[in-house]
Amino acid sequence: MIDPAKISGRLLQHPALQGVVVKSLIRNGTRQQVAEIQHDDDTAYLKCYLGTYAAQRHEAACARLRQAADIMSVENQVVRPLLELADCHTLIMSPAPGLPMRDACVTADTQRRLAIVRRAGEWLACLITAREQRPFFAWKWHQKLVEFASMFQSDETVDATLVGQHLVHMEQVTRRLHVRKVCHGVSHGDFHSENIFVAEDGDRLILTGIDMETAEPIPVVKDLARMLVWLQIDAEPGSDRVSGINRPLFNSLCAPHGPVAAADRLALHFHIGEMLLEFYLRRGARVPEIRRKMSLAIEHWMSSCAAILRDCQGVD
């Protein structure tokens, strides 16, 4: 556990934080500190934004949580901001009830897991109130991915042939996709299974989102792709897959978003490919099991490229 004393003493001397007790420090990064605290006799969470854009990120996170709270329904929730301290870029928020979706999925049986995944798809669909078609700047993402991959060039544990082949396929998809119109919406921005909490209320599953900053429209498929790749990390490897992701997971998350247009399907494939490689390289460097799982998913992703490209030909 991170030493709670690492939270800045100056922050805790803030007049609005008198009496706050830090129970545990969950993140102690260069961009943010996150702590579970005791506030007004209740458990709450403190997030202190750090670094160059701390002020803007704090403001964006507070605004986004307030905005999302107005949109969400009974079963689809976001945490409530309790205190917004602009002068120290700190947000105190209510605790999300239940368990992180990742933990809830790991302990659930298959049927229950798919029900949770489907609810996560519904949660996202509920959050995105306005959708619009915007051009997808595939080369921009592609360039970033190539630069990212080049940082691992001297890592001998990386299968350079696999990465090289994957980037060739990514380039083919990029050529076909660039500036095609795809569905954009103000989404979560970091939609993954540790940023959504699941609580049971009788037969109902209440989902609560945390960790939101994005207020700009992004491709909706980017958030879907991120969640799918996170879910794939914990999934049993199977052969029935879609874009490298186990088909039941893929279908359960995407179903609440209705029929997917051809360009969106290709953009979803693109972002899944991007995130599979990111996970293979970065997280896989720390956890060999992730590398193994991601390389199987990448192999499948590559083998499904031709069919997806064919389906998208000339269709908008």
Ligand SMILES: Nc1ncnc2c1ncn2[C@@H]1O[C@H](COP(=O)(O)OP(=O)(O)OP(=O)(O)O)[C@@H](O)[C@H]1O
């Ligand atoms: N309001 C909350 N209720 C319950 N748990 C919370 C809350 N806020 C934060 N946490 C816990 O703290 C963890 C880190 O918080 P948060 O996701 O905001 O930080 P982060 O550094 O942006 O995380 P990451 O980059 O890993 O997504 C969460 O994964 C969650 O376990």
Ligand SMILES: [Mg+2]
């Ligand atoms: Mg998070």
